[in-house]
Amino acid sequence: MKTKWEEVLSQEIAIKYKAGIYSLCHLLYFALYLLSQQKNQIGLLQLAEIVLLAWLVNHLQVYLGDNFDEADQISGKWWFSAIICSILYLLAATLLNWFEGDKLATLGFGFFQLFCYIGVYINNKIKRQIDSRQLNQQLQDFKKRRGNHHD
Amino acid sequence: MKLRLEEISKGQEEVIVRYRQMNATIQAICDLVQKPDKKLLVSSDGAQQYMLIDDLLYFESIDGKTFAYTEDSVYQVHHSLKDLVQAYQDRGFFRAAKSLVLNLYRIAHFKSQSFGRIEATLDNGEKVLISRKYAAKLRQLLREGVADED
Numbered sequence: 001m002k003t004k005w006e007e008v009l010s011q012e013i014a015i016k017y018k019a020g021i022y023s024l025c026h027l028l029y030f031a032l033y034l035l036s037q038q039k040n041q042i043g044l045l046q047l048a049e050i051v052l053l054a055w056l057v058n059h060l061q062v063y064l065g066d067n068f069d070e071a072d073q074i075s076g077k078w079w080f081s082a083i084i085c086s087i088l089y090l091l092a093a094t095l096l097n098w099f100e101g102d103k104l105a106t107l108g109f110g111f112f113q114l115f116c117y118i119g120v121y122i123n124n125k126i127k128r129q130i131d132s133r134q135l136n137q138q139l140q141d142f143k144k145r146r147g148n149h150h151d
Numbered sequence: 152m153k154l155r156l157e158e159i160s161k162g163q164e165e166v167i168v169r170y171r172q173m174n175a176t177i178q179a180i181c182d183l184v185q186k187p188d189k190k191l192l193v194s195s196d197g198a199q200q201y202m203l204i205d206d207l208l209y210f211e212s213i214d215g216k217t218f219a220y221t222e223d224s225v226y227q228v229h230h231s232l233k234d235l236v237q238a239y240q241d242r243g244f245f246r247a248a249k250s251l252v253l254n255l256y257r258i259a260h261f262k263s264q265s266f267g268r269i270e271a272t273l274d275n276g277e278k279v280l281i282s283r284k285y286a287a288k289l290r291q292l293l294r295e296g297v298a299d300e301d
Contacts, residue, residue: 031265037272067265067266070265070266071265072264072265124265127263128262128263128264128265129263132261132262132263134294135261135263135269136260136261137288138290138293138294139255139258139260139261141293141295142243142255142292142293142296143255143256
Protein backbone atom coordinates (compact mmCIF):
# COMPACT_ATOMS: atom_id res chain seq x y z
CA MET A 1 0.00 0.00 0.00
CA LYS A 2 1.24 3.48 -0.85
CA THR A 3 2.41 5.63 2.05
CA LYS A 4 1.39 9.30 2.24
CA TRP A 5 4.87 10.21 1.07
CA GLU A 6 4.61 7.92 -1.94
CA GLU A 7 1.22 9.38 -2.84
CA VAL A 8 2.66 12.92 -2.75
CA LEU A 9 5.66 11.77 -4.79
CA SER A 10 3.40 10.08 -7.33
CA GLN A 11 1.31 13.26 -7.64
CA GLU A 12 4.46 15.37 -8.01
CA ILE A 13 5.70 13.14 -10.85
CA ALA A 14 2.31 13.44 -12.58
CA ILE A 15 2.53 17.26 -12.25
CA LYS A 16 6.02 17.25 -13.74
CA TYR A 17 4.80 15.25 -16.75
CA LYS A 18 1.92 17.68 -17.15
CA ALA A 19 4.27 20.65 -16.80
CA GLY A 20 6.46 19.09 -19.50
CA ILE A 21 3.53 19.00 -21.94
CA TYR A 22 2.49 22.60 -21.30
CA SER A 23 6.12 23.83 -21.37
CA LEU A 24 6.47 22.29 -24.80
CA CYS A 25 3.28 24.04 -25.96
CA HIS A 26 4.55 27.38 -24.59
CA LEU A 27 7.93 26.84 -26.18
CA LEU A 28 6.23 26.25 -29.53
CA TYR A 29 4.23 29.47 -29.22
CA PHE A 30 7.30 31.38 -28.06
CA ALA A 31 9.39 29.97 -30.91
CA LEU A 32 6.73 31.03 -33.43
CA TYR A 33 6.69 34.51 -31.88
CA LEU A 34 10.50 34.77 -32.05
CA LEU A 35 10.50 33.60 -35.67
CA SER A 36 7.87 36.21 -36.50
CA GLN A 37 10.30 38.77 -35.01
CA GLN A 38 13.11 37.47 -37.29
CA LYS A 39 14.88 35.96 -34.25
CA ASN A 40 16.05 32.38 -34.10
CA GLN A 41 17.52 32.17 -30.61
CA ILE A 42 15.98 31.78 -27.17
CA GLY A 43 17.69 32.62 -23.87
CA LEU A 44 18.32 29.92 -21.28
CA LEU A 45 16.71 32.11 -18.63
CA GLN A 46 13.50 32.37 -20.65
CA LEU A 47 13.53 28.62 -21.15
CA ALA A 48 13.81 28.14 -17.37
CA GLU A 49 10.99 30.68 -16.84
CA ILE A 50 8.72 28.74 -19.21
CA VAL A 51 9.34 25.45 -17.40
CA LEU A 52 9.12 26.91 -13.88
CA LEU A 53 5.90 28.81 -14.65
CA ALA A 54 4.24 25.70 -16.10
CA TRP A 55 5.32 23.72 -13.03
CA LEU A 56 3.87 26.34 -10.64
CA VAL A 57 0.56 26.79 -12.48
CA ASN A 58 0.17 23.03 -12.79
CA HIS A 59 0.28 22.75 -9.01
CA LEU A 60 -2.64 25.20 -8.81
CA GLN A 61 -4.38 23.32 -11.61
CA VAL A 62 -4.06 19.97 -9.84
CA TYR A 63 -4.60 20.98 -6.22
CA LEU A 64 -7.09 23.87 -6.59
CA GLY A 65 -8.59 23.33 -10.05
CA ASP A 66 -9.47 19.65 -9.56
CA ASN A 67 -7.03 18.70 -12.32
CA PHE A 68 -9.61 19.97 -14.80
CA ASP A 69 -7.79 18.98 -18.00
CA GLU A 70 -8.48 15.35 -17.04
CA ALA A 71 -12.17 15.97 -16.28
CA ASP A 72 -14.91 13.73 -17.68
CA GLN A 73 -16.73 16.60 -19.32
CA ILE A 74 -16.44 20.33 -19.88
CA SER A 75 -18.53 22.13 -17.28
CA GLY A 76 -18.91 25.69 -16.04
CA LYS A 77 -16.30 24.97 -13.38
CA TRP A 78 -14.01 23.61 -16.08
CA TRP A 79 -14.23 26.88 -18.03
CA PHE A 80 -13.72 28.92 -14.85
CA SER A 81 -10.55 27.00 -13.87
CA ALA A 82 -9.20 27.00 -17.44
CA ILE A 83 -9.77 30.76 -17.85
CA ILE A 84 -8.22 31.56 -14.44
CA CYS A 85 -5.11 29.48 -15.24
CA SER A 86 -4.86 31.04 -18.73
CA ILE A 87 -5.06 34.52 -17.15
CA LEU A 88 -2.29 33.53 -14.71
CA TYR A 89 -0.08 32.50 -17.64
CA LEU A 90 -0.97 35.71 -19.41
CA LEU A 91 -0.10 37.87 -16.36
CA ALA A 92 3.17 35.99 -15.80
CA ALA A 93 4.13 36.40 -19.46
CA THR A 94 3.43 40.14 -19.15
CA LEU A 95 5.42 40.51 -15.92
CA LEU A 96 8.33 38.51 -17.30
CA ASN A 97 8.13 40.52 -20.51
CA TRP A 98 8.23 37.44 -22.74
CA PHE A 99 6.70 39.27 -25.69
CA GLU A 100 8.49 42.62 -25.22
CA GLY A 101 5.27 44.56 -24.68
CA ASP A 102 3.54 43.14 -27.74
CA LYS A 103 -0.07 43.15 -26.51
CA LEU A 104 -1.42 41.07 -29.39
CA ALA A 105 1.19 38.35 -28.87
CA THR A 106 0.55 38.38 -25.10
CA LEU A 107 -3.22 38.15 -25.53
CA GLY A 108 -2.73 35.48 -28.16
CA PHE A 109 -0.67 33.53 -25.62
CA GLY A 110 -3.65 33.55 -23.23
CA PHE A 111 -5.99 32.22 -25.94
CA PHE A 112 -3.36 29.72 -27.04
CA GLN A 113 -3.24 28.40 -23.47
CA LEU A 114 -7.02 27.98 -23.45
CA PHE A 115 -6.74 26.15 -26.76
CA CYS A 116 -4.04 23.90 -25.22
CA TYR A 117 -6.35 23.05 -22.31
CA ILE A 118 -9.12 22.02 -24.72
CA GLY A 119 -6.60 20.02 -26.76
CA VAL A 120 -5.23 18.21 -23.69
CA TYR A 121 -8.79 17.58 -22.49
CA ILE A 122 -9.75 15.96 -25.84
CA ASN A 123 -6.49 14.03 -25.86
CA ASN A 124 -7.19 12.67 -22.36
CA LYS A 125 -10.72 11.73 -23.37
CA ILE A 126 -9.48 9.76 -26.40
CA LYS A 127 -6.82 8.14 -24.19
CA ARG A 128 -9.54 6.99 -21.75
CA GLN A 129 -11.64 5.53 -24.60
CA ILE A 130 -8.66 3.50 -25.79
CA ASP A 131 -7.91 2.49 -22.19
CA SER A 132 -11.53 1.33 -21.73
CA ARG A 133 -11.29 -0.85 -24.83
CA GLN A 134 -8.03 -2.36 -23.60
CA LEU A 135 -9.41 -2.97 -20.09
CA ASN A 136 -12.48 -4.74 -21.49
CA GLN A 137 -10.32 -6.89 -23.75
CA GLN A 138 -8.16 -7.82 -20.76
CA LEU A 139 -11.30 -8.62 -18.75
CA GLN A 140 -12.55 -10.95 -21.49
CA ASP A 141 -9.12 -12.63 -21.66
CA PHE A 142 -9.12 -13.00 -17.87
CA LYS A 143 -12.53 -14.68 -17.98
CA LYS A 144 -11.43 -16.95 -20.85
CA ARG A 145 -8.34 -18.04 -18.91
CA ARG A 146 -10.61 -19.36 -16.18
CA GLY A 147 -12.74 -21.15 -18.77
CA ASN A 148 -9.60 -22.83 -20.10
CA HIS A 149 -8.60 -23.92 -16.56
CA HIS A 150 -11.96 -25.67 -16.27
CA ASP A 151 -11.67 -27.49 -19.60
CA MET B 152 -33.07 -33.50 -17.82
CA LYS B 153 -33.84 -36.74 -16.00
CA LEU B 154 -32.61 -37.19 -12.40
CA ARG B 155 -31.91 -40.68 -11.05
CA LEU B 156 -30.82 -41.15 -7.43
CA GLU B 157 -29.55 -44.45 -6.13
CA GLU B 158 -28.98 -45.13 -2.46
CA ILE B 159 -25.99 -47.33 -1.63
CA SER B 160 -25.14 -49.03 1.67
CA LYS B 161 -21.36 -49.23 1.18
CA GLY B 162 -18.61 -48.07 -1.18
CA GLN B 163 -17.66 -44.57 -2.27
CA GLU B 164 -20.36 -42.10 -3.21
CA GLU B 165 -20.12 -41.01 -6.80
CA VAL B 166 -21.94 -38.81 -9.25
CA ILE B 167 -22.18 -39.88 -12.87
CA VAL B 168 -23.29 -37.25 -15.35
CA ARG B 169 -24.41 -38.55 -18.75
CA TYR B 170 -24.44 -35.74 -21.25
CA ARG B 171 -24.56 -35.31 -24.99
CA GLN B 172 -22.87 -31.89 -25.03
CA MET B 173 -21.24 -29.83 -22.30
CA ASN B 174 -23.37 -26.81 -21.42
CA ALA B 175 -23.61 -24.31 -18.57
CA THR B 176 -25.94 -26.49 -16.49
CA ILE B 177 -23.72 -29.58 -16.81
CA GLN B 178 -20.68 -27.44 -16.03
CA ALA B 179 -22.40 -26.02 -12.93
CA ILE B 180 -23.16 -29.58 -11.72
CA CYS B 181 -19.52 -30.55 -12.29
CA ASP B 182 -18.31 -27.47 -10.42
CA LEU B 183 -20.63 -28.24 -7.52
CA VAL B 184 -19.33 -31.80 -7.21
CA GLN B 185 -15.67 -31.08 -7.86
CA LYS B 186 -15.38 -27.95 -5.79
CA PRO B 187 -17.56 -28.39 -2.73
CA ASP B 188 -15.52 -25.78 -0.85
CA LYS B 189 -16.59 -23.00 -3.22
CA LYS B 190 -19.77 -22.36 -1.35
CA LEU B 191 -20.13 -19.83 1.39
CA LEU B 192 -22.41 -19.86 4.40
CA VAL B 193 -24.49 -16.69 4.43
CA SER B 194 -27.40 -15.53 6.53
CA SER B 195 -30.50 -13.51 5.87
CA ASP B 196 -33.33 -12.76 8.30
CA GLY B 197 -31.90 -15.27 10.78
CA ALA B 198 -31.90 -18.14 8.27
CA GLN B 199 -28.63 -19.58 7.05
CA GLN B 200 -27.87 -21.06 3.67
CA TYR B 201 -24.98 -21.93 1.38
CA MET B 202 -24.38 -19.75 -1.66
CA LEU B 203 -22.25 -20.60 -4.65
CA ILE B 204 -19.30 -18.23 -4.64
CA ASP B 205 -19.70 -17.62 -8.35
CA ASP B 206 -23.21 -16.25 -7.77
CA LEU B 207 -21.84 -13.42 -5.63
CA LEU B 208 -21.17 -10.08 -7.30
CA TYR B 209 -19.30 -8.43 -4.45
CA PHE B 210 -18.68 -8.21 -0.73
CA GLU B 211 -19.01 -4.98 1.15
CA SER B 212 -18.11 -4.03 4.69
CA ILE B 213 -20.50 -1.61 6.41
CA ASP B 214 -20.12 -0.62 10.07
CA GLY B 215 -17.94 -3.63 10.81
CA LYS B 216 -20.35 -6.11 9.21
CA THR B 217 -19.70 -7.88 5.93
CA PHE B 218 -22.40 -8.32 3.31
CA ALA B 219 -22.50 -10.43 0.17
CA TYR B 220 -24.48 -9.21 -2.84
CA THR B 221 -26.03 -11.35 -5.55
CA GLU B 222 -27.84 -9.88 -8.56
CA ASP B 223 -30.95 -9.21 -6.48
CA SER B 224 -30.28 -10.11 -2.84
CA VAL B 225 -28.07 -9.15 0.09
CA TYR B 226 -26.79 -11.59 2.72
CA GLN B 227 -24.65 -11.18 5.79
CA VAL B 228 -21.34 -13.03 5.90
CA HIS B 229 -19.42 -13.83 9.06
CA HIS B 230 -15.96 -13.27 7.64
CA SER B 231 -13.78 -10.21 7.21
CA LEU B 232 -13.06 -8.83 3.74
CA LYS B 233 -9.40 -9.73 4.23
CA ASP B 234 -10.28 -13.38 4.86
CA LEU B 235 -12.67 -13.45 1.91
CA VAL B 236 -10.06 -12.06 -0.50
CA GLN B 237 -7.49 -14.59 0.72
CA ALA B 238 -9.93 -17.47 0.43
CA TYR B 239 -11.48 -16.60 -2.92
CA GLN B 240 -8.91 -14.64 -4.91
CA ASP B 241 -8.51 -17.71 -7.15
CA ARG B 242 -12.22 -17.33 -7.94
CA GLY B 243 -11.65 -13.79 -9.19
CA PHE B 244 -12.35 -11.82 -6.02
CA PHE B 245 -10.38 -8.62 -5.91
CA ARG B 246 -10.21 -5.77 -3.38
CA ALA B 247 -11.54 -2.75 -5.26
CA ALA B 248 -11.73 -0.38 -2.27
CA LYS B 249 -11.03 -0.45 1.45
CA SER B 250 -14.56 -1.70 2.09
CA LEU B 251 -15.29 -3.50 -1.18
CA VAL B 252 -14.30 -6.80 -2.77
CA LEU B 253 -15.46 -7.40 -6.35
CA ASN B 254 -15.95 -10.63 -8.27
CA LEU B 255 -14.13 -9.95 -11.55
CA TYR B 256 -16.12 -12.69 -13.28
CA ARG B 257 -19.34 -10.81 -12.56
CA ILE B 258 -18.15 -7.52 -14.06
CA ALA B 259 -19.91 -6.76 -17.34
CA HIS B 260 -17.55 -4.04 -18.50
CA PHE B 261 -15.09 -1.34 -17.48
CA LYS B 262 -14.93 2.34 -18.30
CA SER B 263 -11.70 4.23 -17.83
CA GLN B 264 -12.28 7.39 -15.81
CA SER B 265 -10.28 10.54 -15.19
CA PHE B 266 -7.40 10.56 -12.72
CA GLY B 267 -6.61 6.90 -13.35
CA ARG B 268 -9.84 5.59 -11.84
CA ILE B 269 -11.94 2.79 -13.34
CA GLU B 270 -15.72 2.47 -13.33
CA ALA B 271 -16.88 -1.15 -13.22
CA THR B 272 -20.41 -2.07 -14.28
CA LEU B 273 -21.56 -5.32 -12.67
CA ASP B 274 -23.83 -7.95 -14.22
CA ASN B 275 -26.83 -6.43 -12.46
CA GLY B 276 -26.10 -2.96 -13.86
CA GLU B 277 -24.68 -1.56 -10.62
CA LYS B 278 -21.73 0.77 -11.12
CA VAL B 279 -18.68 0.83 -8.83
CA LEU B 280 -15.86 3.37 -8.96
CA ILE B 281 -12.40 1.95 -8.33
CA SER B 282 -9.88 4.49 -7.05
CA ARG B 283 -6.52 5.02 -8.72
CA LYS B 284 -4.73 3.10 -5.97
CA TYR B 285 -6.81 -0.05 -6.44
CA ALA B 286 -7.14 0.50 -10.20
CA ALA B 287 -3.37 0.07 -10.56
CA LYS B 288 -3.61 -3.33 -8.84
CA LEU B 289 -6.59 -4.28 -11.00
CA ARG B 290 -4.65 -3.47 -14.18
CA GLN B 291 -1.78 -5.62 -12.92
CA LEU B 292 -4.17 -8.48 -12.11
CA LEU B 293 -5.80 -8.35 -15.54
CA ARG B 294 -2.44 -8.18 -17.30
CA GLU B 295 -0.47 -10.71 -15.29
CA GLY B 296 -3.14 -12.78 -13.58
CA VAL B 297 -1.83 -11.82 -10.14
CA ALA B 298 -1.68 -8.61 -8.13
CA ASP B 299 0.83 -7.51 -5.49
CA GLU B 300 -0.31 -7.99 -1.94
CA ASP B 301 -0.78 -4.92 0.25
